[in-house]
Amino acid sequence: MEEFTIHPIKTGEFLAAEKSNFTYQQGCGEKFVSPIIMYCIKGRDKVILVDTGGSDEAWAAIHHHGLRRTPDMHPLEGLRKIGVEAKDVEIIVNTHLHWDHCFNNELFPNARIYVQKREMEYAVHPLPVHCVYYESHQVGLTPRWMRAYHRITVVEGDHDLIPGVKLVTLPGHTPGFQGVLVNTSRGRGLVASDCQALFENWEGNAQYDHIPSGIHYSLEDYFATFKKMEKICDFILPGHDPKVFDQEVYP
């Protein structure tokens, strides 16, 4: 089967991310600079984006919190550096519809966008504690992913995207969360995004084998997702860990 490479691209940085938002009740009050990561999966003749990053600094300052996005962190600039133009992207996978993972879907005119049905249902009317993450109507906004609504392909459950690349449901962080399982020269890599925002989530600690995100919809689903992940992947790639950039390309 074809082997793919996975390229992390930094599309911005939260300047003072709260650690316990990523690791459930661990590291409360600890702040760190946290990248917003988009991944580009490259094969012989296919380019797949997993997530499309967040907004610019001005939008984030009004609606979210402190973000740095220098010109070289623009998603199209990051892609250009690895030889990919916007028009080359045929497939986008949104792991979930939080604003910092789907804000730039509209920049890729030729892409089909894959989202889980459950995630779309939830995104249009989330619980009050999740409205800002989804930029939903309850906080007076229209989610940015809707600008490319007509190019969305809705999927339900695990789904073979192309040979060697599979969508797998990983509910917990959000109800319709999906990861992307990729065949590589070092086994099955799972782009886990916010399901495992940091490597530490997967590595665990003395108390837990794996640590759920502090931001979640269902902890019960989360622990079932951990069991599923243990069976299906050889390594994971997280959504917000600065250590991801110790390596330019995976595996």
Ligand SMILES: [Zn+2]
């Ligand atoms: Zn998220």
